[in-house]
Amino acid sequence: xxxxxxxxxxxxxxxxxxxxxxxxxxxxxxxxxxxxxxxxxxxxxxxxxxxxxxxxxxxxxxxxxxxxxxxxxxxxxxxxxxxxxxxx
Amino acid sequence: xxxxxxxxxxxxxxxxxxxxxxxxxxxxxxxxxxxxxxxxxxxxxxxxxxxxxxxxxxxxxxxxxxxxxxxxxxxxxxxxxxxxxxxx
Numbered sequence: 001x002x003x004x005x006x007x008x009x010x011x012x013x014x015x016x017x018x019x020x021x022x023x024x025x026x027x028x029x030x031x032x033x034x035x036x037x038x039x040x041x042x043x044x045x046x047x048x049x050x051x052x053x054x055x056x057x058x059x060x061x062x063x064x065x066x067x068x069x070x071x072x073x074x075x076x077x078x079x080x081x082x083x084x085x086x087x088x
Numbered sequence: 089x090x091x092x093x094x095x096x097x098x099x100x101x102x103x104x105x106x107x108x109x110x111x112x113x114x115x116x117x118x119x120x121x122x123x124x125x126x127x128x129x130x131x132x133x134x135x136x137x138x139x140x141x142x143x144x145x146x147x148x149x150x151x152x153x154x155x156x157x158x159x160x161x162x163x164x165x166x167x168x169x170x171x172x173x174x175x176x
Contacts, residue, residue: 011133022134029157034138035139037138039136040134042133043133043135045099045133046113047129047131049128050122050124065117
């Protein structure tokens with residue numbers, strides 16, 4: 001018997017890793033006249049809905065997906081969070 | 089007198105808008121043998137640290153940045169959340 005879970009993955013560049021996308025946004029904001037920007041970091045957000053036997057199983061399956069495909073653990077950190085069971 | 093605030097922006101494809109990156113991840117996970125995936129949506133996460141007079145001012149400045157540069161409101165939804173004041 002499985003339920004459907006909605007799982008969020010927040011993927012961010014690791015501390016000390018160059019973040020060209022964040023740098024570009026930061027520079028563009030300065031060019032547009034925004035002041036007081038100290039840093040901009042750009043990451044990714046992936047939301048997966050999947051069938052699993054429990055919330056723990058959903059989190060651990062998504063952790064494996066991150067290691068194998070979704071994140072690049074050499075340069076990215078990721079945080080997995082099960083948001084909720086989804087009905088149906 | 090300003091403080092430094094850390095603000096998160098979660099940018100997601102709007103309901104009904106095609107999400108080729110999410111589709112690609114979903115298909116690749118299936119090819120790797122993962123089962124029970126119902127949907128994958130891919131978005132972006134931007135974290136900005138900036139000087140502002142108050143948490144409300146920080147949120148409203150970042151809202152303007154989203155409209156002007158960071159998000160594409162035609163195809164993306166975004167949520168701005170001030171995480172915390174950052175010391176220094």
